[in-house]
Amino acid sequence: MLKQIKTILKTAVLIAKTSPWNLPAFIGSRFLEIVQPFVTLFFSAKILDLLTQGADRPQVVQWIIAGSAVTALIHLTGRFFVNLNSVEGMDLFVKLYEEMSAAMMRADYSELENGKMREKYERIVRAANVYWYGPWEVPGVLMNVTEGLTVVISSFALAYPVFVPAEGKDWWQTVLLIALIVGSATYSFFAERKLYQLKEQGLEGQIHDNQVLNYLDQYITADKAAKDVRLYQQQNSIRRFRDTFNQKMRQGVGESRRRKEASNSAIREMFGRLISFAGYLIVGIRAAQGYFSIGDVLLYAGALSRVSEGARMLVYSMQHVAMQAPHCQEFLDFVQIGKKTQKKSEEVSNVKTKTKTKTRTTTSGSAEASVARSTPHEIRFEHVSFSYPGSTKPAVKDINIVIKNGEHLAIVGKNGSGKSTFVKLLCRMYEPQKGHIYLDGKEIRSYSKEEYWKILGVVFQDFALIGLPLAENIAASEEYDENKVRHCLKDTGLEEWVDQLKNGLNEWMSASEGTVPSGGEKQRLALARAQYRDPFLMVLDEPTAALDPVAESKVFQKCREIAGGTSAVYISHRLSACRFTDRILVFDEGSIVQEGSHDELAKQRGSMYAQLWQAQAQYYI
Numbered sequence: 068m069l070k071q072i073k074t075i076l077k078t079a080v081l082i083a084k085t086s087p088w089n090l091p092a093f094i095g096s097r098f099l100e101i102v103q104p105f106v107t108l109f110f111s112a113k114i115l116d117l118l119t120q121g122a123d124r125p126q127v128v129q130w131i132i133a134g135s136a137v138t139a140l141i142h143l144t145g146r147f148f149v150n151l152n153s154v155e156g157m158d159l160f161v162k163l164y165e166e167m168s169a170a171m172m173r174a175d176y177s178e179l180e181n182g183k184m185r186e187k188y189e190r191i192v193r194a195a196n197v198y199w200y201g202p203w204e205v206p207g208v209l210m211n212v213t214e215g216l217t218v219v220i221s222s223f224a225l226a227y228p229v230f231v232p233a234e235g236k237d238w239w240q241t242v243l244l245i246a247l248i249v250g251s252a253t254y255s256f257f258a259e260r261k262l263y264q265l266k267e268q269g270l271e272g273q274i275h276d277n278q279v280l281n282y283l284d285q286y287i288t289a290d291k292a293a294k295d296v297r298l299y300q301q302q303n304s305i306r307r308f309r310d311t312f313n314q315k316m317r318q319g320v321g322e323s324r325r326r327k328e329a330s331n332s333a334i335r336e337m338f339g340r341l342i343s344f345a346g347y348l349i350v351g352i353r354a355a356q357g358y359f360s361i362g363d364v365l366l367y368a369g370a371l372s373r374v375s376e377g378a379r380m381l382v383y384s385m386q387h388v389a390m391q392a393p394h395c396q397e398f399l400d401f402v403q404i405g406k407k408t409q410k411k412s413e414e415v416s417n418v419k420t421k422t423k424t425k426t427r428t429t430t431s432g433s434a435e436a437s438v439a440r441s442t443p444h445e446i447r448f449e450h451v452s453f454s455y456p457g458s459t460k461p462a463v464k465d466i467n468i469v470i471k472n473g474e475h476l477a478i479v480g481k482n483g484s485g486k487s488t489f490v491k492l493l494c495r496m497y498e499p500q501k502g503h504i505y506l507d508g509k510e511i512r513s514y515s516k517e518e519y520w521k522i523l524g525v526v527f528q529d530f531a532l533i534g535l536p537l538a539e540n541i542a543a544s545e546e547y548d549e550n551k552v553r554h555c556l557k558d559t560g561l562e563e564w565v566d567q568l569k570n571g572l573n574e575w576m577s578a579s580e581g582t583v584p585s586g587g588e589k590q591r592l593a594l595a596r597a598q599y600r601d602p603f604l605m606v607l608d609e610p611t612a613a614l615d616p617v618a619e620s621k622v623f624q625k626c627r628e629i630a631g632g633t634s635a636v637y638i639s640h641r642l643s644a645c646r647f648t649d650r651i652l653v654f655d656e657g658s659i660v661q662e663g664s665h666d667e668l669a670k671q672r673g674s675m676y677a678q679l680w681q682a683q684a685q686y687y688i
């Protein structure tokens with residue numbers, strides 16, 4: 068239990084950091100709401116006693132004024148907290164989701180590719196939306212604990228004389244009351260636990276079903292699938308499929324949970340009534356025996372009727388802590404993803420900035436700035452092998468190559484021969500399990516990933532534009548050098564296209580608010596984005612697969628022009644586009660089986676390259 072309390076407190080700290088007013092607003096509003104009836108009860112009993120005891124009028128009036136003033140103050144403060152809470156609640160909702168998106172973006176590529184991150188995300192969101200589990204509920208948990216404690220303490224404090232046997236006799240009254248309260252609390256404890264177990268079982272089953280439904284949602288809303296859905300009349304099949312899953316989700320554990328919930332509340336109600344009844348009975352007997360005044364009867368009976376509710380709340384709040392803690396822990400683990408690596412790279416870059424500042428004071432600025440640019444760079448793969456997690460078959464094996472400064476390389480091979488895996492290793496999406504990759508003689512692992520990525524300009528086949536202004540897409544940043552953006556767009560042949568956009572560089576790249584570029588324009592934009600970062604190495608991973616051969620050859624030609632003295636690695640299925648590179652590497656089953664210029668390789672009869680070339684050439688002759 069201690070561990071679970073700790074988790075809830077850690078989550079509360081995170082909430083306090085992300086949305087500082089949330090917890091005070093939430094707990095404050097509920098606390099005052101709970102306290103109010105006790106305060107009213109206290110003043111009413113006092114005034115009733117003063118009246119029945121024939122107290123002075125001014126004294127009674129004083130109590131009436133004091134009671135009204137305190138109640139009004141509590142009410143007004145309560146309203147203030149309620150208003151604050153409605154704003155802060157929304158703020159927290161959004162900010163916690165933001166924390167998860169940030170973690171998604173920090174996560175290792177491999178975690179995203181194998182779907183684990185998505186699964187974790189799905190679990191958290193599903194638990195939150197269907198069962199109300201997770202950090203969003205922590206203000207509620209803390210409030211329940213506060214509420215339970217407040218009600219129990221206030222009702223005991225007000226009604227404690229009922230628990231003390233009058234003149235040491237009639238112990239049965241005390242025993243009866245305590246037995247009923249303990250019985251009610253014990254029942255609540257076990258009943259809530261059972262309910263929790265049923266909810267957890269339901270959640271496990273639903274994670275998978277929900278992923279399937281989400282996939283279907285994405286499918287039917289994707290413009291690519293719209294044609295398939297219509298042409299193949301998939302509507303009915305999809306609807307049937309969805310119905311089956313929806314029904315499955317509604318049935319099963321959900322039903323037994325609802326039955327359990329109904330019986331729980333009936334038994335809880337019964338305990339509540341019994342405690343109130345016993346309370347009235349005992350208070351009535353003592354009043355008849357002359358121990359309690361009329362005011363006491365009102366106060367004690369009122370307070371006792373809330374004891375069972377308070378005890379149940381306290382037990383429930385403890386159960387709530389136990390139930391919520393694992394889900395909060397899942398969330399805390401999720402939002403921690405990638406933080407360590409980020410911190411490390413920030414430390415590295417801080418050190419570098421400091422060193423740079425120091426050097427600048429001792430050496431001339433221009434000499435330092437040109438060092439990186441003027442030094443010829445070189446990337447070397449040495450005996451590099453890699454298998455995907457869970458697979459025993461290597462996707463690439465024993466790769467040994469050097470990409471020299473300014474060299475243009477093409478990588479070709481059949482599907483599944485390891486080309487994309489080679490690019491992923493080159494781009495540090497994965498680390499090799501065997502062998503090493505060096506940049507300028509230093510293992511690439513000794514650079515922070517962010518530092519290493521700065522030297523790369525990569526264009527993938529499925530290049531995605533974000534719904535942001537054009538220039539921000541090119542610069543991949545909110546701040547950009549306008550001249551440089553224009554220069555890159557000119558180099559990639561997009562100058563005229565930009566000129567005819569209504570808002571020029573500020574045109575939003577989205578269908579709803581701006582322009583959606585064509586496939587060819589998108590590829591050129593991707594090239595411009597790669598060029599903007601002045602990379603040492605351009606990597607083009609099948610960037611032209613969606614283009615016709617003429618457009619493709621233009622993009623490749625453009626790339627050659629832009630790359631100029633920069634090194635480049637091209638991957639394309641169309642060998643004709645690769646033939647003009649300095650060197651071609653032929654991949655087969657994860658290994659490099661041939662290496663050389665197009666003319667050299669095409670001459671090697673019966674070789675893999677010659678086969679690929681022949682197979683494609685016949686379509687172009």
Ligand code: ADP
Nearest residue numbers: 180455458462481482483484485486487488489
């Ligand atoms: P290519 O780009 O030449 O088509 P890949 O590098 O994509 O080839 O694939 C090389 C091998 O690795 C293939 O056997 C492929 O099935 C496997 N592979 C590729 N991606 C993954 C992945 N994410 N998880 C597991 N295996 C993969």
